[in-house]
Amino acid sequence: MSWVMANVVQRRSIRSFTARTQVHAGDLADRAALLKKKRREVQYLPHFDTTFFWHGSCLYFVSRSLDSFHTSMSDPSYDGIGGEELTLGCLGWSTEPIKRLIQTCEEYADRQTEFFVIIYARDRYGMSWQPKARKPIRRVDTVHFDDGLKQALLTDMRKYLDPSTKRLYQSRSMPYRRGYLFFGPPGTGKSSLSTALAGEFGLDLYEVKIPCVASDQDLEQMFQEIPPQCIVLLEDVDAIWTDRDSKKDEQAISRSSCTLSGLLGVLDGVGSAEGRIVIMTTNKPDRLDSALVRPGRVDMKVMLGNISRKSAEQMFVRMFTPDIESSPLVVKERSDATRPDDESISPESDALQELALEFSSHIPDDTFTPSQLQGFFQLHLNSASEAVANISNWVERELSKSLLDDDISVVSEGKTS
Known part of the structure; x- marks a missing residue:
């Protein structure tokens, strides 16, 4: 009906419309689901019993059973999904034109949908993960750094998320993990790129600020509660082993109570989960321990420098x-x-x-x-x-x-x- 509204009504003088708000199952129960969607809006659909229209080289008709729609709306258990019978037909001996039109309508609906990236963070007591914010999907093209490196990053991540890659890893008894290191001066887009990648691949983003983690036990608990199919953003990983630095630099570095061995354990220890994408960010890559950035923990390094x-x-x-x-x-x-x-x-x-x-x-x-x-x-x-x-x-x-x-x-x- 939305497609008819956009492609048929514009050429007709239909003056009667049906107004309704769209309510989806689970909206009121799941806070994360609420964050993933924009606000419910009033939808105006053409009000008719039957209408004919040309699309491509076929003559179609759409008939609405308005009685079934009104019955659904008056049902207290109606969840806003479906609830209306439509009969779609065309002149000819094949149903293929009808299937193509339905696919066209689905693609149209997908283009109208507004998607968001959900960013999770620990609650104020550090006890559980909570969806703290939603952000409209940001195109990776809006994060400016070397175009060749950007395409290599997208290709690598897309290949990792392909189901065939997971099967290949499992058949070779290889741990199914992928790690990236984003480094560069402050303000070059490390966190923005992480959010854009989450939107690009339809993944939730779990944010871990290393300087704010109290202990190795807290870090381990956080990782145990993170689902497998997501992006984990480890920010400021250089802060985790500041005790190795010289005394003169300590005052300029944010300290963390976590240890390097604790971080390595949650990344690829015996009990670490598989399937996640881990992105580590730092402004000081020279401070990182070689054990952290070896292949298997950091599979690709991405420098985000000043703008060209x-x-x-x-x-x-x-x-x-x-x-x-x-x-x-x-x-x-x-x-x-x-x-x-x-x-x-x-x-x-x-x-x-x-x-x-x-x-x-x-x-x-x-x-x-x-x-x-x-x-x-x-x-x-x-x-x-x-x-x-x-x-x-x-x-x-x-x-x-x-x-x-x-x-x-x-x-x-x-x-x-």
Whole structure:
């Protein structure tokens, strides 16, 4: 009926509609289910007994049994699922056109659905996992780092989650686990990438902040309660063995009561579960023990560094594309053979590409984090031209501020010594 509303009613003058809210079973009982869905909204459907329409080369008809619908709505046990009889038919000797139309309607419904990533964290007493937040699915393309490394990461994770991979691991008596290390300066998108990957593969995200875990026993209990099919995000893993560092650095590091052996035990010890994806993040990869990052515990290392000019160009296009769903996230490669009046590029997108190229020319490579650049865009979201006009001054101010911070750091270290 939603597909009919969008594809048939627009061409007809139907003036009567049935309004209803959609209620799904389990919504009131499961808090996590509530977080995964957007709010219930009123749905308006065309009110008719029978209507005919053309789709492709077939003439279809849809008949509604409105009595069955009204009967369901008046039933106190009605859970909002189904409850209405539809008869769909077409002229011809085969039911294949009807099956294709139903598939078209299903695909249409999937595109209208809004999905969220559920992020779990320990409750305030550290006793149990609770869904703390839901976030709209974020496309991996919106996390800016090396495109080749990004595709390699997606390919590796997709291959691991393939059911055939699990069967292969089991047939070879290999532990079915996968670990990743995301490292780089603060603000480069390590946590954002983890959330985007959870949305990309339809997985829940369990967040473990290593500096906040009280003991090895608490860490073990947390992992025992994590389901197998999910992503576990271990943040700031460098904090777990700070007692190995020199005394002069201790004051600048968040300490944890967990030990390295405790962490290794929950990752791949005798009682550790299989099937999870573990993502560890750190700002200080040089502090990590070699036992933690060996193959089998960390299967792939992903560096998220400061933004490049190409990524800055991509970010500009994403920020100012009018229709975000059709945003050309990967900026087209330019060459001398590319003509300004290329028919494959609309005037609007061509102008946007030119502005993006000019904008990125002011961004020095490997200097600013993506979060810094995003902060700039937040001030100029209403005008792409204004963003281009102001980026040069912003870069100068940020570079001056960085030099000042470095000078203050040097003076402070001199006083300390």
